[in-house]
Amino acid sequence: MxxxxxxxxxxxxxxxxxxxxxxxxxxxxxxxxxxxxxxxxxxxxxxxxxxxxxxxxxxxxxxxxxxxxxxxxxxxxxxxxxxxxxxxxxxxxxRMPVQYILGEWDFQDLTLKMKAPVLIPRPETEELAELCCHTLSHLSSREEKVVLEIGPGSGAITLSLLRRFPELQAVAVDVSEEACELTRLNAHMTGTSDRLTVINGDIMASQVFEHLLTHKPFCLGVSNPPYVTTAEMALLQEEITCFEDHRALHGGEDGLEVVRGVLLRCSQLLKSGGHLWLEVGETHPPLVEKFTAAENTWRGFSSRLKYHKTVADLYGKPRFCHLITS
Missing domain, CATH: 1.10.8 (Helicase, Ruva Protein; domain 3)
Structure with a gap:
């Protein structure tokens, strides 16, 4: 069928x-x-x-x-x-910041690893890096160039400078062990670790200071230190207060507690004619200028730093201090 x-x-x-x-x-x-x-x-x-x-x-x-x-x-x-x-x-x-969620973030032409609680670089930090770059580009080509960064966080500023200036050497000091580890990781990923020394410690500690003396003289110092006042800390977003390291943010009652230490150490470590660039709160530049101009008794401070100028950020806020050593 x-x-x-x-x-x-x-x-x-x-x-x-x-x-x-x-x-x-x-x-x-x-x-x-x-x-x-x-x-x-x-x-x-x-x-x-x-x-x-x-x-x-x-x-x-x-x-x-x-x-x-x-x-x-x-x-x-x-x-x-x-x-x-x-x-x-x-x-x-x-409320975790996007940078921590993604685990990376772009800074100028670099892609850097990000990890809580290390401070996330802001757009103003890119401006600070550009100011340092401009200063370095005007130094003598015959001069040995060693940069000191106090509080590198993820290493953004120092690593961007090392990438732009192949002859540059750098030392980065941070009180946060996590920040030092992240800076080392980013240095390795950007191919700059052979020209960078990372020191974990407080710049005011004598042992750290003695270590830094072995690397001096520095032609440039740069710092984005904690400068948020105690009153301002209470107004920050949860993304900041719950995830970023408060030690990298809180600068004491007036916001200048760590800034003073940076000024003291850079006054002692920078070579004659050396430059210091600081990122501070918008009310701070006149106070920094006054502090370095006065005969100051703070920890026996006697400044070689001379206030040169204040530079505004892209929003027109007086944000960056430029000082030069005598």
């Missing part, structure tokens, strides 16, 4: 099954614009600062990019990618 011809009946079933499979595959993907809109709105309702950019950086990171510039809004995210975005965005809802 011949077999019945069933091909005309089976073929539609096969096509239907294929269409269902394709629909199932499509449903497992989500459009980028929808994912972005969803998490932006979620962040807004939870009062997360910069909700739109927070969502953008997390989605871009998941796609292996820095930002979503040039990425089509109808780009499809796989279920695995959408799940990763969800997991990272849930962490952002705890």
């Amino acid at each position: 011949p077999f019945p011809n069933t091909s005309c009946k089976l073929q539609p079933d096969i096509r239907n099954t294929q269409r269902e499979r394709e629909r199932g595959m499509r449903s497992s993907f989500k459009k980028l614009e929808h994912v972005w809109q969803f998490w932006t709105k979620k962040f807004q309702t939870q009062n997360i600062p910069d909700p739109n950019s927070s969502a953008e950086y997390i989605i871009a990171h998941t796609l292996g990019k820095k930002t979503l510039f040039g990425v089509r809004p109808d780009t499809l995210l796989s279920k695995a990618q959408a799940d990763q975005v969800k997991a990272l965005c849930k962490i952002r809802l705890t």
Whole structure:
């Protein structure tokens, strides 16, 4: 008995099954614009600062990019990618900064590793690095160049200078062991570790000071020290107070507690004609100038530093102090 011809009946079933499979595959993907809109709105309702950019950086990171510039809004995210975005965005809802969530952040032309509680470099820090770069570029090419950074955090400023000036040597001192470890890691990743000495300790400690004396004279000192006053600390965002090291932020009642120590040590360590660049609070430059000009009894301070000028940041705030040793 011949077999019945069933091909005309089976073929539609096969096509239907294929269409269902394709629909199932499509449903497992989500459009980028929808994912972005969803998490932006979620962040807004939870009062997360910069909700739109927070969502953008997390989605871009998941796609292996820095930002979503040039990425089509109808780009499809796989279920695995959408799940990763969800997991990272849930962490952002705890108020953890995006830089720590991603584990890295760009500073000028460098991509640096980031890890809590090491201080996250701000845009002003990039300005400070540029000011130091400008100063170094005007020093004599015959002069041996050694830079001292007090409080490097992730190493952003020093490493950017080492990358720009191949002949430069640098010493970085930080009281935070985590900051020293991160600076060393970033130095290794940027290929500058052979020209950098990292010292874990307090610059006011005699042992640290004696160690620094073996590296002097320094042609340039730079510091973004803790300068937030006690009153200002209470007003900071949770992203800062809950995740970043308070030792890198709190500068005491007037914000100048650590700044004074930086001025003292740099006065002792910088060579004649050496330069010091500081990032401070907007009310601090006149106080720094007054402190270095006066006959000061603070720890027997007698300054070789002469206040040169104040430079405003991109927002017009007096932020950077430039001093030169006599």
